[in-house]
Amino acid sequence: MKALRTVFALGIDVLVGAYVTSACLFIIMPAMISDSISIPSPYGAISVSIGSILTLLLSVGSKVSLGRAVLYGQLPTGRARSIQRHLAWITFVVTVISGWIVTEISPIEFFSGQGLAGAGRIFGALFTPEFDIIGEALSAMMETVFTAFMATIIAVPVSFVLSFAAARNVMATDTTGRIVYVVLRALLNIMRSMEPIIWAIIFSVWVGIGPFAGMLALVVHTIASLTKQYSEQIEDVNDGPIEAISATGASRLQVLWFAIVPQCVIPFLSFTIYRWDINVRMATIIGFVGGGGIGYLLTQYQGLSRYHEVGMLVIIITAVVWILDVISARVRAALK
Amino acid sequence: MALLSVRDLRHTYPNGFSAIKGLSFDVTAGEFLVVIGLSGSGKSTLLRCINRLLEPTSGSITMNGTDVTHCVGEDLRRHRSSIGMIFQHFNLIGRHTVLDNVLYGTLGRTPAWASITRKFTKEQRDRALANLDIVGIADKAGVRADSLSGGQQQRVAIARALMQEPSILLADEPVASLDPATSHSVMKYLERINKEFGTTVICNLHFLSLVRQYASRVLALKSGEAVFEGSPLEITDEWFRTIYGDDAVEVEIR
Numbered sequence: 001m002k003a004l005r006t007v008f009a010l011g012i013d014v015l016v017g018a019y020v021t022s023a024c025l026f027i028i029m030p031a032m033i034s035d036s037i038s039i040p041s042p043y044g045a046i047s048v049s050i051g052s053i054l055t056l057l058l059s060v061g062s063k064v065s066l067g068r069a070v071l072y073g074q075l076p077t078g079r080a081r082s083i084q085r086h087l088a089w090i091t092f093v094v095t096v097i098s099g100w101i102v103t104e105i106s107p108i109e110f111f112s113g114q115g116l117a118g119a120g121r122i123f124g125a126l127f128t129p130e131f132d133i134i135g136e137a138l139s140a141m142m143e144t145v146f147t148a149f150m151a152t153i154i155a156v157p158v159s160f161v162l163s164f165a166a167a168r169n170v171m172a173t174d175t176t177g178r179i180v181y182v183v184l185r186a187l188l189n190i191m192r193s194m195e196p197i198i199w200a201i202i203f204s205v206w207v208g209i210g211p212f213a214g215m216l217a218l219v220v221h222t223i224a225s226l227t228k229q230y231s232e233q234i235e236d237v238n239d240g241p242i243e244a245i246s247a248t249g250a251s252r253l254q255v256l257w258f259a260i261v262p263q264c265v266i267p268f269l270s271f272t273i274y275r276w277d278i279n280v281r282m283a284t285i286i287g288f289v290g291g292g293g294i295g296y297l298l299t300q301y302q303g304l305s306r307y308h309e310v311g312m313l314v315i316i317i318t319a320v321v322w323i324l325d326v327i328s329a330r331v332r333a334a335l336k
Numbered sequence: 337m338a339l340l341s342v343r344d345l346r347h348t349y350p351n352g353f354s355a356i357k358g359l360s361f362d363v364t365a366g367e368f369l370v371v372i373g374l375s376g377s378g379k380s381t382l383l384r385c386i387n388r389l390l391e392p393t394s395g396s397i398t399m400n401g402t403d404v405t406h407c408v409g410e411d412l413r414r415h416r417s418s419i420g421m422i423f424q425h426f427n428l429i430g431r432h433t434v435l436d437n438v439l440y441g442t443l444g445r446t447p448a449w450a451s452i453t454r455k456f457t458k459e460q461r462d463r464a465l466a467n468l469d470i471v472g473i474a475d476k477a478g479v480r481a482d483s484l485s486g487g488q489q490q491r492v493a494i495a496r497a498l499m500q501e502p503s504i505l506l507a508d509e510p511v512a513s514l515d516p517a518t519s520h521s522v523m524k525y526l527e528r529i530n531k532e533f534g535t536t537v538i539c540n541l542h543f544l545s546l547v548r549q550y551a552s553r554v555l556a557l558k559s560g561e562a563v564f565e566g567s568p569l570e571i572t573d574e575w576f577r578t579i580y581g582d583d584a585v586e587v588e589i590r
Contacts, residue, residue, distance in 0.1 A: 244427035244493070247387055248500060249417025249444020257452050258440055262429045 005072065012067030013059040014052045016087075020094050021051025027098045058083070066091070125307030126314060133309050137294065137316050144293030145320065147211045147286075148279035151218030156272055158223050162188075163230030164256060170234060191224035196282050197289055204290030214291025218279050229271045230264070237263040270332045277328040284317055337401065338362035339536055340386065340504065345395035347381050355381035357560040358395070365503075368530045368537045370551035370568070372544070374580060378560040379540040383506045386538065387419040388412055400503075417444025420497025420535075424509040426489040430482030434473070434492050437481050438464040441499025460499075467495040471525055487518035494525055505529065507539040511546070519543075523550050544571065 025047055059065040063076030064084045076084060109115050164170050166184045171177035199217035207213050237260055245259040287295015294313055301309040340363040347356040356378045363369055371379045384390040386397060388404060396405045404415045420441070428437045439456050441464075446456070468474040471491035476484060481492060490510060497505055507526060511519035527550055530537045541547055547554055548568045556564035556571075556579045564575055577584065 240423060240425050240427035241429055243389060244421070244423060244496075245429075245440060245443065246389060247416055247419070247421040248441055248496070249413040249415075250440075251413065251443075251448050253448045254443045254451055257448075258429065258443065262431050265431075 009065055009067030009071055010056060010059055012070060013055045013065050016066050016091060017052035017055030018048050020091055021048045023094050023098045027101055028094070031101045055087075058087075122307050126311035128308060129312035129315055130306075130308035131312065133312055134316075137297065137313050140294040140297045140313075141316050141320055143211050144283045144287065144295065145280055145324075147215045147291070147293055148218060148276055148283040151215045151222055151279055151283070152272060152276040154215075155219050155222035155226055155275075159226035159230055160268070162223070162227045163234060164260075166227055166231035167234035169237075170256070170260070188224045188227055191220060192228065194221075196221040196286055200286040200289045200291045209290035209292065209296070211292030214283055214286045214293060214295075217286055217291060218282060221282070222275055222279060226271060226275055230268055233264050233267045233271075234260060266335050270335050273328050273331055277324050280324055281321055284321075339365040339400065341396075341398040342386070343396045343398075345382070345385060345397065346393045347378075347385055347390060348393045355560055356385070356392075359557075359560075359562055360395075361555060361562065361565060363504075363536060363538065365536055366530070366534050368527070368539070368550060368552040369555060370547045370553070371538065371540045371555045371557060372542070372547055372579065373557035376559075377557040379557055380508050381560075382557070383421070383508050383538065383540060386504070387416050387421055387506055389416075413444050417500050418502060419504045419506060420500045420502035421506040421508070422490065422493045422497055422510050424512045426486070426493045428481040428489055428492055428496075430480065432481060433478055434468065434481050434484070435461070435464055435477040437492055438467055438477075438495045438499055441467075441496040444500065464495070464499060467498040468492070470498065470529075471495050485518075486514050487521060490514065490518075490522050491525060494522075494529070498529070502535060504536045504538060507537065509540050509542065512542060519546065526550070544576065547571070 022044075025044055055066075059067065062083070063080040064087065065074075065076075066084065066088060068074040069084065069088075075081060162184065165180055166188065168181060171181035196217045199220050200214055203213040203216040204210075207216065241259040241263065242255055245255050250258065283291065283293055284295045284298075287293045287297070288299050290296065294317060298310060298313045298317075301307075301313065342362070343360050345356055345359045346354070348354045355376075359378075359382065371382060373379050381390060385392050388397075388407065392405055396403055398404070399415065399418075402415075404411070407415055429440070439460060442456065442460050443451055446460075450456075465474055465477060468477055471494050473484075473488055473491055473495075476488065476492075481489060484492065505526070510526065511522050514522060523546060526537055526539065529535050539550075541551075548571075551568045554564065554566060554568045554571065555562060556575070558579060563578055564571070571579075
C-alpha cells in the first residue's frame with residue numbers, strides 16, 4: 001500500500017516536470033520568439049525527459065514533492081519547503097502564461113476600432129429587436145418549454161424506480177443487491193458525464209433534427225441526474241419508520257412504500273421542479289445542434305447574420321428563463 | 337409451557353461489537369417483564385432479536401414451540417406480525433394521518449398490492465378506530481401524525497401495535513423521550529393492555545421507580561449478560577449498584 005502511494009506521488013512529480021518543460025518549450029517559446037520556430041523533435045523529447053528526471057530526482061533525493069503535497073497533504077520543512085513553494089509558483093505562472101497564449105487573449109483586438117464598431121452594431125441590433133418574428137419566436141419557445149417538460153415527465157417514473165436500486169441502504173442487504181447498486185451507480189455516472197449536447201447530436205442522427213431528438217437527449221440526462229438525487233435522498237431517510245414498518249411483518253415492497261417514500265416525496269418534488277427549470281435552459285442550448293425549438297431558430301438567424309431577429313429571440317429566452325427561475329424557486333420554497 | 341424461550345442467545349454486530357453474550361430466560365404468557373440496564377447493555381438488541389429485526393449470531397429463540405431463530409420469508413413476516421413493537425422515538429409516518437398509521441399495523445397480513453392501493457377493509461378501519469379509542473385519541477384519527485405531542489404519538493404507536501393483535505408487545509424505552517406525567521400515562525396504557533387483554537409485555541426501562549410500579553418480573557443486563565432476574569421488590573441497593581455501577585444514584589420519577 002505504502003509503495004503504491006509513493007508510486008502515485010512520483011508519477012505526479014514526473015508529470016509536473018514534463019508538463020512545465022513542454023509548456024515552456026512548445027507553447028511559450030514559439031509565442032515569445034516567433035511563430036515559425038519549431039524545436040526539432042529529438043531535442044524536444046530530450047528536454048522534456050530532462051525536466052521530468054529533474055523533478056523525479058528532487059522528489060527522491062529531497063523532500064520536495066508536489067505529488068505528496070497534492071495527494072496526501074504532506075509538506076516538507078525548512079529549505080525543502082521553500083524550494084517546493086518556488087516549484088509550485090513556477091508551475092502556476094507557466095500555466096497562466098500558456099493559458100493566455102492558447103486562448104489567444106488579445107486586448108488589441110478587444111479594443112480595436114473595427115472590433116468596437118462591430119460590437120456597437122450587434123448590441124444596437126440586439127436592443128432594436130425585430131418584432132415581426134414574435135409569433136414565430138414564441139411558438140419556438142413554447143416548443144422548447146414543452147421539450148423540457150416532456151423530458152422531465154418521462155424521466156421521473158424511470159428515475160423513481162431506479163433510485164431505489166441505486167440507494168445503498170435499500171440494496172446493501174445482500175450480495176446481489178450490492179452488485180446491482182455498484183453497476184447501476186457506475187452506469188449513471190457515465191450517463192451523467194456525457195453532456196446532453198452529445199446525446200442531442202446522437203439522437204438528431206437517430207430520429208432526425210427536431211424537438212423529439214432534443215427531448216430524447218434531455219430524457220437520458222435527466223434520468224441520470226434525477227436518479228442520483230433521488231437515491232441520495234433515500235439514503236438520507238430516518239431509519240426509525242423503516243424499523244417500525246418492518247416490525248409489523250411488512251414485506252420489502254411495503255417497507256419501501258410506507259416507510260421510505262413518505263419521507264422522500266417532498267424533496268423528490270422539489271428536485272423534479274428544479275430539473276424542469278434546468279431542462280428549459282438545456283433545451284435552448286440543445287436546439288443549437290439540432291434539438292429543435294428556439295435554439296434551432298437562433299442558430300438559423302445567427303447564420304444569416306440577422307441580428308435584429310437574434311435580438312428578439314434573446315429577449316424571449318431571457319424573459320422565459322427568468323420567469324421559470326422565479327416560479328420554480330417560489331414553489332420549492334413553499335414545499336419546504 | 338413458556339410462551340417465549342430464549343436459550344444461550346448471542347448477537348455480534350458486523351463491526352465486531354458483541355451486544356449479547358449468552359442470555360437464557362423464559363417468558364410466560366401474561367407477564368409484564370421489564371428489562372433494565374445501562375445504555376449499551378444489550379436491551380435494545382435483545383428486543384430486536386426477539387421480533388427478528390436482527391438475526392441472532394447463535395443460540396435459539398422459540399415462540400409457542402416454534403423455533404424462529406433463523407426463520408426467513410413468509411415465516412419471518414408471520415413471526416414479526418405476531419409481535420407488536422413500540423419505540424423510544426415513536427417512529428410514526430409523520431406526514432400520514434393517525435388512522436393511516438394505525439392501519440399500517442395490518443401490513444404484515446395484507447398483500448402488498450392491496451395495501452399500496454389502500455384497499456383496507458371496513459373491518460380493519462373499524463378495528464383501527466376501536467384501538468385508537470382504547471388509547472383515548474379516537475378524535476385525532478384524521479390529523480397528521482406529526483402534529484401530535486410526544487405522548488399522543490406514542491399512544492398512536494401503541495394502537496398500531498394493537499392492530500397486529502400481538503401475543504407479545506415489545507416496548508423499547510417507550511417513555512425515555514417523554515416528561516414524567518406523560519410517561520405514567522403511557523405506562524398505564526401498557527399496564528391496561530397487559531391486564532385486560534392478557535398481552536405479554538416485554539419493556540426496556542431506565543427508571544427503577546417505574547420498574548417497581550409496573551413490572552411483574554425484572555431482568556437486568558450488564559454488558560450483554562444477565563446479572564439479575566426476579567421480582568422488582570427484590571432489587572436492593574446492593575443489586576442496584578451491581579447493575580448500574582458503584583457511582584450510580586437512583587433517580588425517582590413520580
